[in-house]
Amino acid sequence: MSLADQPPAAALVFQTLLQHGPLSRAEVGRRTGLSPGAVTKVATPLIDDGWIAEVGRPTVERANGRPATLIAVRAERARFIGVKVTGDELIGVLADLTAQPLASRRAALGSRDVGTVVAAIARLVDQLRAAAGAAGPDGIHSIGVAISGDVDGQTGTVQYSPFLDWRRVPLAQLVESATGTPTVIENDVRALTVAEQWFGAGAGLSSFAVVTVGAGIGAGLSIGGRVVSGAHGVAGEIGHLPVGGTDRTCTCGNTGCVEAVASTHAITEQARQATGDPELTMEKAVRLAHAGDPAVRAVFARAGHAMGLALASVANLIGPERIIISGEGVASYDLFADQIRQTFADHAFGAAADCDLVVRPLPFEEWARGGAAVAAQRVFAPLK
Numbered sequence: 001m002s003l004a005d006q007p008p009a010a011a012l013v014f015q016t017l018l019q020h021g022p023l024s025r026a027e028v029g030r031r032t033g034l035s036p037g038a039v040t041k042v043a044t045p046l047i048d049d050g051w052i053a054e055v056g057r058p059t060v061e062r063a064n065g066r067p068a069t070l071i072a073v074r075a076e077r078a079r080f081i082g083v084k085v086t087g088d089e090l091i092g093v094l095a096d097l098t099a100q101p102l103a104s105r106r107a108a109l110g111s112r113d114v115g116t117v118v119a120a121i122a123r124l125v126d127q128l129r130a131a132a133g134a135a136g137p138d139g140i141h142s143i144g145v146a147i148s149g150d151v152d153g154q155t156g157t158v159q160y161s162p163f164l165d166w167r168r169v170p171l172a173q174l175v176e177s178a179t180g181t182p183t184v185i186e187n188d189v190r191a192l193t194v195a196e197q198w199f200g201a202g203a204g205l206s207s208f209a210v211v212t213v214g215a216g217i218g219a220g221l222s223i224g225g226r227v228v229s230g231a232h233g234v235a236g237e238i239g240h241l242p243v244g245g246t247d248r249t250c251t252c253g254n255t256g257c258v259e260a261v262a263s264t265h266a267i268t269e270q271a272r273q274a275t276g277d278p279e280l281t282m283e284k285a286v287r288l289a290h291a292g293d294p295a296v297r298a299v300f301a302r303a304g305h306a307m308g309l310a311l312a313s314v315a316n317l318i319g320p321e322r323i324i325i326s327g328e329g330v331a332s333y334d335l336f337a338d339q340i341r342q343t344f345a346d347h348a349f350g351a352a353a354d355c356d357l358v359v360r361p362l363p364f365e366e367w368a369r370g371g372a373a374v375a376a377q378r379v380f381a382p383l384k
C-alpha cells in the first residue's frame with residue numbers, strides 16, 4: 001500500500017485514533033464527521049497493513065444495541081525519532097507510533113552552523129537507531145525535528161531562527177540526506193503543544209495554549225482541537241507582542257517586545273544593570289531576588305508584568321480553557337508568579353479570566369517527544 005495513495009479521510013481517521021483511541025468505528029465517525037461506510041472503507045486497508053487493529057472484546061453500542069469492536073493504532077507498527085534542537089544541545093527520543101518513549105539520548109553542539117548541527121543530528125539518530133535495533137527489528141519510519149523560530153513545516157524550511165542565526169535553511173531535506181530517513185520539521189513550541197494535546201495537560205481540551213518561557217518566549221495554540229500554524233507559519237509568537245514599557249532591543253531587532261523584558265537573557269541583563277555587576281548570572285539573580293534584593297525583585301516583577309500582558313492577550317484572543325506555562329524559565333517562576341497572575345487578572349476580559357493558568361516544568365525530552373508525535377501524525381499526511 002502506498003501511503004501517498006491514501007485519501008485525506010485516512011489521515012483524519014488515523015489521527016483521531018492516535019489521539020483518542022481505542023474507539024468504535026461509530027465513535028470515529030462521530031468525531032470525524034465521516035459516514036460509517038466511509039470509516040470502514042478507510043479503516044480496512046489500514047487494518048490490512050497493520051497500522052490499526054481491532055482490540056479487546058466487543059462492547060455494546062447504546063444507540064442500536066449491537067456489539068461494536070474497538071479499533072486502535074498498533075503502537076509497534078512503526079518507530080519514530082524526535083529531536084529537539086537548542087542553542088547548545090540536541091535532545092533525541094526514540095518513540096513508538098503512540099509516541100511512547102523507548103530510549104533517549106543527548107548530545108552537545110560544538111557550534112550552531114548548519115553543517116555541524118545536521119551532522120550532529122545524524123550521529124544522534126544513529127545512536128537511537130542502534131537502540132531501536134536492540135529493542136526490535138523494525139527500522140525508523142521518520143524523524144521529526146523540533147526547532148525554534150519561524151519554521152515552515154510544509155516545505156521543511158527553517159525560514160528564520162534567531163537563536164541559531166539561520167535563514168532559509170532547508171533542514172528537513174538536509175537531515176533526510178544525512179540520515180537516509182524521511183524527515184519532517186516543526187516549530188519546537190508547536191511540537192510541544194502537539195505532545196500536550198495528545199498525552200499531556202491539554203488532553204481532552206478543545207482549546208488551550210502552551211506558553212514557554214526561557215531563552216525565547218513562544219506559544220503553541222490549540223483551537224477547536226487543532227494545533228494551528230497560521231497562514232504564514234508564525235501563529236503563537238507571543239514573545240514579540242509589542243507590550244511596550246521598555247527601550248531594550250529584542251532578538252528580533254524591535255523594541256517593546258515581551259521577550260525583550262522577560263526572556264531569561266533579558267532578565268539576566270536587566271539584573272546586571274540593576275546591581276552594577278557585569279558578571280551576574282541568572283542563578284545569582286534568582287538567589288538575590290529570593291534574598292529580597294529590591295532592585296533584582298523589580299526586574300522579575302517587570303518580567304512578570306510583561307508575561308501577564310502576553311497571557312491576557314492570548315486569553316482575550318482565543319479564549320482557551322487552559323494556558324500551560326512551561327520552559328526552562330519556570331524554574332524561577334515563583335519570583336514572578338504573583339505579578340503574572342495579577343496582571344493577567346487585570347487585563348483578561350470578562351470570562352476570559354476564567355482560563356486556568358497551569359505551570360508545568362517539562363524536560364526537553366518532552367519537546368523531542370513532540371517532534372516524534374508530529375512525525376507520527378504525518379504518516380498519512382506528509383503535506384498538510
Ligand SMILES: [Zn+2]
Pocket residue numbers: 239240250251252253254257259260
Ligand atoms: Zn521581538
